Amino acid sequence: MADTASKNATGNFYEDFEIGQRIVHATPRTVTEGDIALYTGLYGSRFAATSAETYARDLGYPRMPVDALLAFHLVFGKSVPDISLNAVANLGYAGGRFGVPLYPGDTVSTTSEVIGLKPNSSGKNGNVYVRSIGVNQDGETVVEYVRWVMVNRRAATDEIGEAQIPDLPGAVAAEHLVVPVDRLSYDDRMVELSGSPYLWGDYEVGEKIDHVDGMTIEESDHMLATRLYQNTAKVHFNQFAQKDSRIGRRLVYGGHIISLARALSFNGLANAFTIAAINAGSHCNPTFAGDTIHAWSEVLERIQMPGRDDVGALRLRTVATKDLPCGEFPYTATEGEKAGKYLPNVVLDLDYTVLMPR
Amino acid sequence: MADTASKNATGNFYEDFEIGQRIVHATPRTVTEGDIALYTGLYGSRFAATSAETYARDLGYPRMPVDALLAFHLVFGKSVPDISLNAVANLGYAGGRFGVPLYPGDTVSTTSEVIGLKPNSSGKNGNVYVRSIGVNQDGETVVEYVRWVMVNRRAATDEIGEAQIPDLPGAVAAEHLVVPVDRLSYDDRMVELSGSPYLWGDYEVGEKIDHVDGMTIEESDHMLATRLYQNTAKVHFNQFAQKDSRIGRRLVYGGHIISLARALSFNGLANAFTIAAINAGSHCNPTFAGDTIHAWSEVLERIQMPGRDDVGALRLRTVATKDLPCGEFPYTATEGEKAGKYLPNVVLDLDYTVLMPR
Amino acid sequence: MADTASKNATGNFYEDFEIGQRIVHATPRTVTEGDIALYTGLYGSRFAATSAETYARDLGYPRMPVDALLAFHLVFGKSVPDISLNAVANLGYAGGRFGVPLYPGDTVSTTSEVIGLKPNSSGKNGNVYVRSIGVNQDGETVVEYVRWVMVNRRAATDEIGEAQIPDLPGAVAAEHLVVPVDRLSYDDRMVELSGSPYLWGDYEVGEKIDHVDGMTIEESDHMLATRLYQNTAKVHFNQFAQKDSRIGRRLVYGGHIISLARALSFNGLANAFTIAAINAGSHCNPTFAGDTIHAWSEVLERIQMPGRDDVGALRLRTVATKDLPCGEFPYTATEGEKAGKYLPNVVLDLDYTVLMPR
Structure with missing residues (x-):
């Protein structure tokens, strides 16, 4: 045997x-369209280009991505x-x-x-x-x-060996960003349907936006999502094992928080029709079922896309919190011995680049 | 800035x-078909015309609606x-x-x-x-x-201004109901597959039907549904905010209860293949996760559709309750100072019109 | 009336x-594809033939089943x-x-x-x-x-009448198993993408495999699944009624456990691309929300498929447990007055036959 x-x-x-x-x-x-429906059900995302076939085609996609x-x-x-x-x-x-x-x-x-x-x-x-x-x-x-x-x-070993640390890429440069549409079409009707009148030119570097809404996470929600992605990390699924861990609970997949933050960011960034880059990201603190996620964003950079007057890019920092509304843009501690460290309720610090019509 | x-x-x-x-x-x-699958998963609806492509086509639809x-x-x-x-x-x-x-x-x-x-x-x-x-x-x-x-x-203001109350429409009249199929086909095999032998002519005005089954609501269920509809009302999603509300909990979207009641109504109204009108509706009391929904219906009117001998309409009242089976058709209080008011466990009073083969 | x-x-x-x-x-x-997406979200199954259109076609299916x-x-x-x-x-x-x-x-x-x-x-x-x-x-x-x-x-009656017990079929014989693909294609790249190098010839009768991973069940998960299947058994859905039952809780549909066990079995049986037979099955003990499911399998039989050198069958016993990891292959009590009876944490004993490339 x-x-x-x-x-x-x-x-x-x-x-x-x-x-x-x-x-x-x-x-x-x-x-498939099944995954899209489930994704909508899990996050309630409202960006028009990934919600309506008609809108995506009008924008310039061959069909809805x-x-x-x-x-x-x-x-x-x-x-x-x-x-x-x-x-x-x-x-x-x-x-x-x-x-x-x-x-x-x-x-x-x-x-x-x-x-x-x-x-x-x-x-x-x-x-x-x-x-x-x-x-x-x-x-x-x-x-x-x-x-x-x-x-x-x-x-465990005493001979730990040598470190070989790679050069980590910085923010993705404008010339490496891919615009998935040859020529963006955009008119008044599309602005109306997008949910916001603000386009690329309306955002300024340093501007901060509170995305206002909050979403509470249930165990079923994050597990349904994480299984949909066929992500098998044990910590998300096995309460029998997790009850003996230091934390005693199932951990929410960090990507679930990224998607929640992106969906919440619609309220203030509705014309950011897609993400072109994830420059850097950190899951600052763990998230558990029962936590309510809020988010805010800061415009880090306004990027001209080479040779394009139809579309621009915004480099953003989106910060998500648990059980803490974001009207005061919570981020790191500003004083004391924890100065510069993430506040305990900050769960995501994402530096990424979105595309927006001009 | x-x-x-x-x-x-x-x-x-x-x-x-x-x-x-x-x-x-x-x-x-x-x-998409993804939304249909999720809708089935959320309510377990069993009406054949919205469950099977074959049945919908046999009934006369160009394809399954x-x-x-x-x-x-x-x-x-x-x-x-x-x-x-x-x-x-x-x-x-x-x-x-x-x-x-x-x-x-x-x-x-x-x-x-x-x-x-x-x-x-x-x-x-x-x-x-x-x-x-x-x-x-x-x-x-x-x-x-x-x-x-x-x-x-x-x-708040002292100058409240004048009321301009519109004439509210009454029940939608027969001539304004749309039958989405030119000519309904219906035979014994379709009756068998529908789940009930009772057709339009078998129902009588005043008849009451207990839909028997009950369905318990979880937080994940109603939030998944409500996000799928891209409904953003805060009270359904944000426990952090709701904990300080008078009620202390997330409220279930009223439409979720309508869909549950309709799915439960299959047991007694299986041939009501679609809804043609919502004449009036009231969410009588709030619903929360943990509540078990039951429903009963009363036939308010049996409507001849002009020029059609293949299909008729039934105007129904469907009442949904929480944590109260409907064998005794609970509705309003019949005596005391609350006479005429909805009973506290009644959560939905829906006056609507369905179509049924004759 | x-x-x-x-x-x-x-x-x-x-x-x-x-x-x-x-x-x-x-x-x-x-x-539809919507059902497939929801099924993936509910169980996280990773078998390539039911996950990727490309893989299913390469294997020999006309399209993904x-x-x-x-x-x-x-x-x-x-x-x-x-x-x-x-x-x-x-x-x-x-x-x-x-x-x-x-x-x-x-x-x-x-x-x-x-x-x-x-x-x-x-x-x-x-x-x-x-x-x-x-x-x-x-x-x-x-x-x-x-x-x-x-x-x-x-x-209840005193005249109980006579028993008419049918001859129950034994395990489905090789000649009655259906291979849904005329000629299985299989190459190194497909082995790589399948998640395991082990094919039919690598398994031996008597071999036991601990599937390692565990999955905790929530009320929303099993109800969403069971409604998707339009299964109306009351015990799965109605907490108001169940609270007065002997057990006081909603029961998880036994088929939900079968699907969880099959999804967990990927870790050890990744090339078992489909199920050809369910020879026998028993839901040994009830399962409730909050239980964490683990599973293990034993190879009962290695079946040559008549006239086929591309594919073989494995008859398996897959056992699922609640709140009990399967490293020691828990099954029946081996001594005492309960000898031969299922252990209390064993919830499924499934005898079934899978197909695997040779």
């Missing part, structure tokens, strides 16, 4: 990774069993860049390359840096990004 | 409305940010009339006209009456209805 | 069944109002055999034949054996199976 434990996968440990290693992740995924973040979550989810099943923490994102839109009927699959390794001095774990790429059935890049996670070692 | 609060929408207040004002609501919405109430919720949801974001209460519906069916792939959008204003003597708020119309991508009317809501004033 | 209670259905009682009786169940159901268990639940759900609305317990399954796959757009309907009746000596209830068949719009068999349930009598 075979070794009874041999055929299940228990994920990679720190020792299993090496620089240059390329991993083909399992389970390609066809995205899937929300960029749904594409991101599907790509990300595939990488979990190989990269972060034994992760202690998801430390950050950088250099996220969206390529061709994903359309209903498209199939996305993901590969990752290990680009950095940083053993921690404890000898118990280390940081793994990967560049993941999601492509459609024609091999076109849908989204690529770098992320790094702290991964447990299979066994 | 711009005024930081300027770009978010905080909804209209009583002072912002005027008679004749026409509002184009944001975010057109394409309805979307449930009339799903169409209603999508149309209604769009009006919330402009009409009822600052509403104290959703007071009533009248004159709701369904036109062309909505089919998967259709895009619905909504406009409203202000048809009445009634300032309340407190000077703190007033009733706003609107006629909302949802149309498909070809401009055909999917559903139109009047509703009135009590909306807060931006600031 | 008509009898007010007459038009609702209260389900069949033991006295209502007779051998040879054939029942056409109501509400045919068109399955619906998960066999989703087809099973839709077929099963239709039989509930007629067969098991008044059931005391769902006792078992046998001879379940999958035929043509169900594809998005197909419409499934169900008929049942009563094949056995066994009155219980109490005179209060009896076991009803039915063979149910689900067919698509072309009349092709999608799945057929025998199940038996204990059904209440309308009234």
